[in-house]
Amino acid sequence: MKRVKVAVAGASGYTGQELLRILLRHRGAELVCATSRQYAGRRLGEVFPRFRQVPGAELPFTDSDVRAIAATGAEAAFLALPHGVSSSYARGLVDAGVKVIDLSADFRLNDPAVYEEYYGKAHPDPDLLKEAVYGMPEWRSGEIRTARIIASPGCYPTSILLPLIPLLRAGLLRTKGIVVNSASGVTGAGRKADISLLFCECNESMRAYGIPKHRHLSEIEQELGAAAGEAVRISFTPHLVPLNSGICTTISAELREGADPALVGRALEEAYARAPFVRLLGRNACPDTKNVSRTNFVDIGWAWDERTGRVLLLSAEDNVVKGAGGQGVHAFNVLFGFDETEGLWIL
Amino acid sequence: MKRVKVAVAGASGYTGQELLRILLRHRGAELVCATSRQYAGRRLGEVFPRFRQVPGAELPFTDSDVRAIAATGAEAAFLALPHGVSSSYARGLVDAGVKVIDLSADFRLNDPAVYEEYYGKAHPDPDLLKEAVYGMPEWRSGEIRTARIIASPGCYPTSILLPLIPLLRAGLLRTKGIVVNSASGVTGAGRKADISLLFCECNESMRAYGIPKHRHLSEIEQELGAAAGEAVRISFTPHLVPLNSGICTTISAELREGADPALVGRALEEAYARAPFVRLLGRNACPDTKNVSRTNFVDIGWAWDERTGRVLLLSAEDNVVKGAGGQGVHAFNVLFGFDETEGLWIL
Amino acid sequence: MKRVKVAVAGASGYTGQELLRILLRHRGAELVCATSRQYAGRRLGEVFPRFRQVPGAELPFTDSDVRAIAATGAEAAFLALPHGVSSSYARGLVDAGVKVIDLSADFRLNDPAVYEEYYGKAHPDPDLLKEAVYGMPEWRSGEIRTARIIASPGCYPTSILLPLIPLLRAGLLRTKGIVVNSASGVTGAGRKADISLLFCECNESMRAYGIPKHRHLSEIEQELGAAAGEAVRISFTPHLVPLNSGICTTISAELREGADPALVGRALEEAYARAPFVRLLGRNACPDTKNVSRTNFVDIGWAWDERTGRVLLLSAEDNVVKGAGGQGVHAFNVLFGFDETEGLWIL
């Protein structure tokens, strides 16, 4: 198997660590660069004892720098940087011929105006924003294959879009009145020294946050709109739960008048018949985050509530794997012609 | 302060233990009887080391038996028995002049037909069902005061009804399309030897269950309908989360056309101005289960999403306190003329 | 009941919060001052939603200042300040006639030289150090009653001293070769923004720390030495476990040659026959932190291993209650002549 030289920028956050975990075992990837301002000069295995003694983990972290990344000979760079920082790396890397897989939100929106609405400032690189491919392998593998820059979908969006897209494309749902509740493990909040993320503040705690207009809405509604062929506005409430990782999403949407509820299951099955990481659990089945934690799977169940005329869609994924690092590597596999599942049969 | 003799039937489950915890410290209650088939003959403090050396905990558990309970001189009996079992105790106790506060679902519905629809069998005592008062102290204190039997509300219903009732009464919400998501700590599933409730099956796990027609729906819709003055059908999805206790509920409902969103906050404030255990956090505030755990408080926040025309209602309570034992004792306080908060300033 | 005006300095840490939780419900205490640099000007119930709507929690936090504390008329001040900071408050308060109950380590050692050895600098106030009473109510109630300054014992020391002191006093154990392992919940590490205390860094984690010479050793060995009548050197290893609160301590010590193992249980029983918060579980019983969490109890069990000639002592307590705030209030009760258990029947 050929080996592609890869870099990970921002490798010390939870998404960065997950990328390292996967890439160190990926037979088609050679990790040549991992950046971390904080840990520059120290070896991966020294900073993260989990990686100690693992082949490849003797690599030292380096300081973040576009030129330095390109100079390592990296053919692909995963950007696990904070929102707003990725965009300052992307252009230079793309120009240097490095394929960019960005895990931040910087290149996920098509419309710079929406970006500005949600992020409060003009997009720094609208041309690259336009070029970037929304890297959901289940729906965009063709575009991913030839992309120079891939915007890997967000964790909440992945758990919401995968169940909804097939039904919206099939015209089964009313686009008004869709209500989405998601809950995420604490890795979703990032690895930062913040009192509210301390063990004792999260343990025995469940709380909503980011209401009523979470930033991920922009990305979710963009993709739902594309699937439905019309603008979609949803009610979305994220929550924090005391898990290390995992997202549990519950969607309630009205079946379009006259539509046959049985088509819900069928639409999902047709959409994902050949998707290695989407597991359809069937009707009245409830996905559980514990079955997908640390894997690249997303589990999906559904139900029909005839009392209210509503369809229930339920999904579970690991926010740092399928919702971040794993999905990025999946796109990488598509981009470089590897088997889709290479490095991702993680159980 | 006068002391009322009280019994707790089914005192070894999580709700039973909570009742013991509160009643052992309640200045107006004298615990004279605690039943548990499993632990009969052993002292409270021996079975539950938490109570060891606490005044009152030298009482032994006794076997369950209506006559034996009445013979202890108990003036009030809390029934923390499984659904379907309470009803076999209630009649005998009521006839013996013992005030009954039932924490099961046996007496919560007005309509025996709805009971049969949800519980799969005819109600064993429709007359008593008719007589029973739905014991939510914030809304029924007048009826509670004179009741012979009180059906203490369920844990999910409490977290859903308290935020919704004032808005439905004020006619602020469309009654169609209300979507409720709740998540409960594991005590909510009871203290039973079941593989699915083991630590390793619940830790790092979040999952929906009981879809699409959870039994609590019957009780919730009955009370919502009463508040709205018309039938209400909601979409309700309960989830299990790795907390010992706590319920986090998120409700999305459409504001009635032309209604002023500012009235949402006002309606809540008017309804609960004198409710000692309802805490209104205000607009865009997100309640957190950790702030109410082991207390009798329910915390409520709300938001207005103009993009979708929907109101968001958020609540947090402790399922075994406000959602069970605490609410039962609150009703007991009302019934026997104690201060509402007696024994319930638990922090 | 008379009410003593009390202040809590450093009221926003985990120990401070626990003091507030207890004192707000203590019938003999009137909270007149709570200091917090960070939250000055904001009300208790606003900063800590748990206290919202609780009588007394409308008090605002004030900035830390000895003169300001004294000016509130406080008759007693609990210092829940970091080590090294308490000592800068104590002298001024004592001189102003305010009784000081210090929960830091600043005044726990008798010998300034030992302080310097363990804390790396000269003690700032050796006279006050000499005057301070080591405030373990089970053993020092006489001295506490007349003290001007009380050094409340540390969390680990409490869990270690209570089981060992009676046996050392009775001469039952060899003083050499005592091995102590303790594990603490994460509140023990304080409420500070530190990556290593994040939920995702502590969940699914157990680790020793502070080896081989934890600062608490100085205090532990001082008191063990006093009990034994000779110098005692122990091997002590603290660990961090994913609990909010709770300390689980396991002690292994050699029975002195010829001593009767049955005397172990008897010595414990005699020592604590009238101690309301020490619960002796008996031989071969294992205390569980869950039975003491949020209470002021310490549970103690013991075993005799004839194969090795060693005695096993096991204890469990809540590190922020019996190990901190509860023990401080216990001393306060003794000091001001309240019933020992006032405000501390927390279940």
Place this chain on the structure above:
Amino acid sequence: MKRVKVAVAGASGYTGQELLRILLRHRGAELVCATSRQYAGRRLGEVFPRFRQVPGAELPFTDSDVRAIAATGAEAAFLALPHGVSSSYARGLVDAGVKVIDLSADFRLNDPAVYEEYYGKAHPDPDLLKEAVYGMPEWRSGEIRTARIIASPGCYPTSILLPLIPLLRAGLLRTKGIVVNSASGVTGAGRKADISLLFCECNESMRAYGIPKHRHLSEIEQELGAAAGEAVRISFTPHLVPLNSGICTTISAELREGADPALVGRALEEAYARAPFVRLLGRNACPDTKNVSRTNFVDIGWAWDERTGRVLLLSAEDNVVKGAGGQGVHAFNVLFGFDETEGLWIL
């Protein structure tokens, strides 16, 4: 790579699941049989959703039966059965030419009398007991290579023996007065419907158990004695902590008079220089279970406490991987000539 046909008996417990997780990804193993009385007839991926859609997981569980296992053509059988049950399978499988890797305690002791002392009955097959090799790959790879039956070490023993054996062999420690404290995640207690293992009974709980003479002592002392060349009696206290998996072990032992403490680190380094799964963290380093969870690593640190003349040894492992399934597969790799690490680079 050749592929060896393997069976897993008792595949539905936590150890069994771990074996499945590893073997399904092991390039040299072909899973031909997985037994479970409870789930016979249902597919692996159906019973354990984690395995759904994973190649190999379409295999159905079968009922337990020696003949049936042999008939599948299995060349090796992992026995993840309860203690006392394994021995009823082993003889038949060995006679049928199937290599047995037993993960129960049935064949770990050399001496039938010790077995009887600890397990309360005569060993059912003393000849096979005598033949069985104690399968610790770091110390017995030569014997493993030619064994017919391998007794895979227990989880606690592994975490205790690996740090102690090199020091005892080097004669660095006094064999008297060794004190071991271990804490295990809840998977260590098995997957059984038992009230004491419920989420709400283990969360916020830490407790010792099995004192003063845990069954694993027999195995630990046997191997320590072999290393020391003399009988060794230790004080061992196991604890349960709220982790899914992980063992954290802390050992205190007296350095032999005159021995150089620096030799401790050196003895460890020499012993494990070529051991792929033993990671030596060095002096004063504290292993953390979170760094080894779900991996086959054991992390070891040590310290020298000159105040007491004692050496501290600290280790962390995952009880179901290095302490069970992973170690069993490690032995399998040695037995069948695979690279030691095949299938075990799990991060």
